[in-house]
Amino acid sequence: MTDSLSESLLGAMEQRRGAVAPWLGALQGQATEVFKREGLPNRRVEAWRYSDLAKALRDDPVADATPVVPPSLQRAALAAFVDGALDDNASSYAQIGAVNLRTALGEKDSPLAAIIGKVYPQAGHPLVNLNTALLEEGLALRVPAGTKLDLPLHLRFLWTGAGSDGRHLRLLIQLEEGAEATIYETHDGAPTFSTVVTEFTLAKGAKLTHIRQESFLAGARQAAVTLGEIADKATYRAFYFSQGGQFARHEALLKLAGEEAHAELDGAVMVAGGRHCDNTTVIEHAAPNATSNQVFRSVLAGSARGVYQGCIKVGQVAQKTDARQLSRALLLSHKAEIVTKPELEIFADDVKCSHGATAGELDANALFFLRARGIPEAEARAMLIEAFFGEALDKIENEILREAVAKNVSFWLTTHAGEAAHVE
Amino acid sequence: MLEIKDLHVNVHGKEILKGLSLKVPPGEVHAIMGPNGAGKSTTSYTLAGRAGYEVTKGEIDFFGEDVTTLAPEERAARGIFLAFQYPLEIPGVSTMNFLKTAMNSQAKIRGEKELNAAEFLRAVRAAAKELNISEDMLKRPLNVGFSGGEKKRNETLQMALLKPKLAILDEMDSGLDIDALKLVAEGVNKLRSPERSFLVITHYQRLLDYIVPDVIHILAGGKIVLSGDKSLALQLEQNGYDAVIAKAA
Numbered sequence: 001m002t003d004s005l006s007e008s009l010l011g012a013m014e015q016r017r018g019a020v021a022p023w024l025g026a027l028q029g030q031a032t033e034v035f036k037r038e039g040l041p042n043r044r045v046e047a048w049r050y051s052d053l054a055k056a057l058r059d060d061p062v063a064d065a066t067p068v069v070p071p072s073l074q075r076a077a078l079a080a081f082v083d084g085a086l087d088d089n090a091s092s093y094a095q096i097g098a099v100n101l102r103t104a105l106g107e108k109d110s111p112l113a114a115i116i117g118k119v120y121p122q123a124g125h126p127l128v129n130l131n132t133a134l135l136e137e138g139l140a141l142r143v144p145a146g147t148k149l150d151l152p153l154h155l156r157f158l159w160t161g162a163g164s165d166g167r168h169l170r171l172l173i174q175l176e177e178g179a180e181a182t183i184y185e186t187h188d189g190a191p192t193f194s195t196v197v198t199e200f201t202l203a204k205g206a207k208l209t210h211i212r213q214e215s216f217l218a219g220a221r222q223a224a225v226t227l228g229e230i231a232d233k234a235t236y237r238a239f240y241f242s243q244g245g246q247f248a249r250h251e252a253l254l255k256l257a258g259e260e261a262h263a264e265l266d267g268a269v270m271v272a273g274g275r276h277c278d279n280t281t282v283i284e285h286a287a288p289n290a291t292s293n294q295v296f297r298s299v300l301a302g303s304a305r306g307v308y309q310g311c312i313k314v315g316q317v318a319q320k321t322d323a324r325q326l327s328r329a330l331l332l333s334h335k336a337e338i339v340t341k342p343e344l345e346i347f348a349d350d351v352k353c354s355h356g357a358t359a360g361e362l363d364a365n366a367l368f369f370l371r372a373r374g375i376p377e378a379e380a381r382a383m384l385i386e387a388f389f390g391e392a393l394d395k396i397e398n399e400i401l402r403e404a405v406a407k408n409v410s411f412w413l414t415t416h417a418g419e420a421a422h423v424e
Numbered sequence: 425m426l427e428i429k430d431l432h433v434n435v436h437g438k439e440i441l442k443g444l445s446l447k448v449p450p451g452e453v454h455a456i457m458g459p460n461g462a463g464k465s466t467t468s469y470t471l472a473g474r475a476g477y478e479v480t481k482g483e484i485d486f487f488g489e490d491v492t493t494l495a496p497e498e499r500a501a502r503g504i505f506l507a508f509q510y511p512l513e514i515p516g517v518s519t520m521n522f523l524k525t526a527m528n529s530q531a532k533i534r535g536e537k538e539l540n541a542a543e544f545l546r547a548v549r550a551a552a553k554e555l556n557i558s559e560d561m562l563k564r565p566l567n568v569g570f571s572g573g574e575k576k577r578n579e580t581l582q583m584a585l586l587k588p589k590l591a592i593l594d595e596m597d598s599g600l601d602i603d604a605l606k607l608v609a610e611g612v613n614k615l616r617s618p619e620r621s622f623l624v625i626t627h628y629q630r631l632l633d634y635i636v637p638d639v640i641h642i643l644a645g646g647k648i649v650l651s652g653d654k655s656l657a658l659q660l661e662q663n664g665y666d667a668v669i670a671k672a673a
Contacts, residue, residue, distance in 0.1 A: 364475075369512045372472045373522075373582060374500035374530035383525065387516025390565075 005057060006039055013133040020135060021105040027117050031133035034124070041126040041223075050307040050339045051278040053127075053223055056247035057193055062219035062274075067160055067189030070215070074400060076154040076184065079139050083160055084167025084194060086137050093139065096149050101170055104140035112140045112172050119199035120227040120255045120284075127223050127251070131168045131197040138170035143179035145203070152182035152209075152398060157196075159189035159220065166193030173198065175206035175234075182209040184401055190217040190245065196224040202234035204258065209237045211401055212250065213408055218273055220245030225253065232258025232287065239396060240267045241405060243412060244277030244304060251280040256290035256318075266392040267296035270412045271304035271336075272419045278307040281325075285318040285351075292322075297392060298329040299385055300336035301419035311343040314351050321351040329359040330388060332419065382413045425450045425621055426590055431482035433463075433470050440466040442646035443482070448590070451618040455632055456625045457657065458643035459665040464625045465509070467643065468594040471623075472506040473499050486590070500526075501533035503589030505582075509598050511575040514566040519578070522566050523548060527585055551584040555611045573604030580611040591615070592623045597631040609634030629657040644669045 013032045018025030041047075042054035072078060079098065080090040086100060093099075104112040122128045143149060155171065175181060202208055208228075216222070222245065230236050242248055254263050263283055271277045283292045298306040310325045329338040342355040362384050370380035389409055396402035426448040433441035440463045448454045458464050470477040471484060473496040483490045491499050514522070527547075528538040539547065552562060555577055567575050576596060583591055593612065597605050612635055616622070624635055632640070632654065640656040641648045644665070650656070650672040660668050 363512075366512050366514050368472075368474050368496060369508065369514070370522075370526075371496035372474075372500055372506050372508075373526040373586065374497050374533065375525055376497045376529060376533075377495070379525070379529065380497075383517055383522075384514070387514060387565075390516030 003058075009130070009134070010035065016134055016136065020102055021108070021113070023108040024105065024116070028133050028135075031129040034126075034129045035133055038126055040130070045126070047280070047309070050309075050341075051247065051249050051276065053247060053249070056221055056276070059246070061192060062246045064190045064217040064219040067158060067217060069158055070156060070186055070188050073152075073154050073184065073404065075151060076400075077151045078154045078156060081137075081155070081157045081169070083158070084137060084169055084191075086139065093153060096141070096151055096153060097143070098139055098141040098153060101138035101140055101172070104172060112142055112174060115172055115174060115199055115201055116170070119201060119229055120253050122227055122253070125225065127195060127225055128197055128227070131170065131195040131225070134166070134168040134195075135170045136168055138172070140172040141181070142174045143176060143181050145176040146178045148180040149182070152184050152401060155183060155185040157185070157187045159187065159191035159194065161190065161192055166195065167191060168194065169196045171196065171198040173200035173208070175200070175202045175208055177203040178205045179203070180207045182398055182401070183211065184404070185210070185212045187214045187216060187220075187222065190220040191222050194222045196222070198224070198226040200226070200228045202228070202230045202236060204231045204233055206231070206234045207237070208235070209397070211239045211396065211405065212241065213405060214242040214245070214248055214250070215408060216243055216245035216248060218246065218275060221247040223247070223249045225251045228252070228254045229257050230254065230261040230263060233260045234258065235262045235264070238263075238265045239392060239405065240265065240279060241408060242269050242271075242277050242279070244269065244271035244275035244306075247276055249278035249280065251282070253282045255284045255286055256292060257286050259287050259289045261287065261290040263292040263294075265294040265296075266395060267294070267298075267308070268389045268392055268409070269296065269298035269300075269306050270409065270416075271298070271306055272301040272416045273304060274302065275304045276307075277304070278309075280307070280309040282311040282313065283323065284313040284315070285321040285323060286315050288318055289320045290318065292324070294325045295392065296327045297388055298327070298338055299332065299388065300329060300338055301332040301416060303333070303335040305336070306338045308339070309341040309343070310355065311345070312353055312355075314346040314348050314353065316347040318348050319350045321348060321353065323351070323353045325355045327357040330362060330385065331359060332362070385413060386410065425487060426623070427485040429483050429485065431470070431484065432480045433466055434478045434480050435466060435476060439480070440646055441470065444643070444647050446641060446648060448621045448623060450621055452638045453616065453622040453624060453635065455637040455640045455657070456623065456643050457627070457629070457640060457660060460627070462643045463646045464627070464643060465594060468506055468592050468625055471504060471592055472496055497529065498533065500586070501530045505586060505588030505591045507576075507579040507583060507591060507593045507596060509595040511567050511579050513568045513570075515568050517566045519562050519564060519566050520548070523582065523585060526582070530586060547585060551581055554614065555581050555584065556607070557581055571604075572599035573601075573607060576600060576604070576608045577611060580608060580615070584611075584615060589619065590621050590623065592625065593635075594625050595627065596624065596635075597626060597628065605631065606634060629661045632657045642668065642672070649673065
């Protein structure tokens with residue numbers, strides 16, 4: 001804890017303690033103590049072995065282009081964040097009942113305030129701790145029982161560059177019994193350092209669809225964690241799309257807390273150049289008859305590195321668990337790399353758990369078939385790459401969002417046509 | 425139209441074609457028959473321009489142009505079509521999108537106008553109706569969940585839409601029962617025209633009962649050892665490859 005970055009972060013922690021809500025000061029104080037002891041996550045910690053945040057933050061920043069403001073979605077409630085600050089004038093989130101985090105945390109005993117720091121075991125998580133100690137802004141959404149939100153909530157983050165201490169956001173989402181909501185979270189530009197921690201709880205029969213789309217520029221450094229507790233018969237459907245960055249990591253730490261709870265995660269990673277993209281998941285089955293299914297697809301070009309760490313924990317009570325995970329990677333260059341680390345911890349005896357990983361090049365037979373029909377090589381490759389993600393895209397129910405994400409995939413293929421077309 | 429001159433081809437460093445020569449005039453149907461390992465598939469892949477099929481000597485002239493060094497898509501745009509022995513299933517690529525991309529890519533390479541959506545739909549519907557291909561098949565991802573017969577009919581549909589000048593049918597009958605084979609052959613026969621030639625590559629005489637060739641060539645040991653009319657197929661059927669090849673030598 002002697003280097004300047006850690007000292008600067010520590011200074012910011014002292015300054016921000018209790019700033020968002022005075023009663024949070026105690027929690028932030030504890031988090032600061034943990035940070036003093038543990039410091040920034042680095043490769044000596046097993047969970048961060050392939051994604052060394054401490055090193056990435058000390059490395060020289062990658063020079064970047066100017067970020068482009070993403071278009072507003074039709075038919076969505078917008079929460080517009082610019083460099084981590086919520087721009088209320090540009091936002092329309094109030095129409096679906098979302099509130100500014102400061103408002104939500106105003107009273108310690110309000111229902112949303114009650115979940116902060118409490119969703120899923122997070123004690124000792126270095127990134128969550130850091131975010132708690134430094135949190136500045138965010139948004140909270142509570143959907144009352146039986147309410148199905150018509151409009152998706154678009155959390156639009158635009159990063160034009162930020163202070164050296166970074167920007168640290170917290171999102172709180174609570175779906176009461178039978179409630180349904182869709183969240184479309186987009187990240188554009190390049191934060192010098194940002195953390196986003198999302199905590200959600202789904203009561204019985206609730207359904208949350210969460211689409212995260214990271215379209216970072218090359219110099220982005222962000223670590224995000226989504227923590228969720230899913231009650232009986234509730235469903236969490238997630239689509240995580242990422243183009244990586246200088247450092248981009250998203251963790252989904254989920255607890256299937258009730259019977260027949262379900263988590264369905266689809267990941268799509270498209271990384272090129274020297275970018276880094278880490279998807280880490282921990283799914284805890286803590287009740288019988290719960291199901292989880294995750295498929296992470298990665299396309300890696302240039303000398304990019306993808307990391308997928310998937311941990312499934314099945315507690316002793318969680319009989320009849322059905323948990324599956326799969327990592328599929330397409331390596332478009334000989335210098336690209338995918339690290340896949342499955343972990344299964346099973347303490348129940350009547351369960352179905354599976355994991356698998358594949359890594360390979362584009363199918364030469366399929367490529368020849370398309371070319372023999374007159375489709376030029378670059379276009380044929382792009383078609384096969386789009387097809388690789390097609391199954392995940394098809395699962396997005398909201399048509400506007402599906403098209404927005406598909407457009408993002410096509411845009412990547414256009415802007416990285418050179419890297420996608422040639423094997424180095 | 426097609427003239428193959430003294431073609432030598434290596435695959436994985438091993439010489440498979442050893443001086444194949446062949447002429448196919450416009451409008452004719454030629455069959456290449458041969459025993460296993462004769463070089464039948466190598467011939468079709470080499471004509472279509474597949475990577476890994478290295479031409480070490482000789483040339484492939486198509487309308488007077490040597491296409492030996494052209495990419496597969498360039499050959500396709502010039503009118504060479506390979507109907508695959510085992511058409512690929514490509515999940516995630518819709519049949520319609522594939523057809524449209526293929527037609528428009530070829531038009532672009534040839535410097536022709538691309539079809540608009542309405543023109544494309546009309547063309548596909550007409551061709552599909554002719555070949556008894558349902559709307560449902562067109563909606564599915566390319567060949568995914570298709571039966572053997574459906575896959576071959578889909579190949580025929582592509583041929584009908586892409587209007588090649590030379591269609592190479594590589595073991596068109598594999599994986600087909602007799603009814604499916606008849607249906608596919610019927611589709612192919614509808615596409616016969618004075619401007620279009622066919623090269624039918626097959627192990628068995630059976631297919632040639634339905635797609636009747638003008639000329640039959642027997643391929644053995646990487647070259648054509650015997651050419652003749654359709655009666656050659658019957659000789660093969662009665663006496664077997666060994667006897668017929670021995671007699672030719």
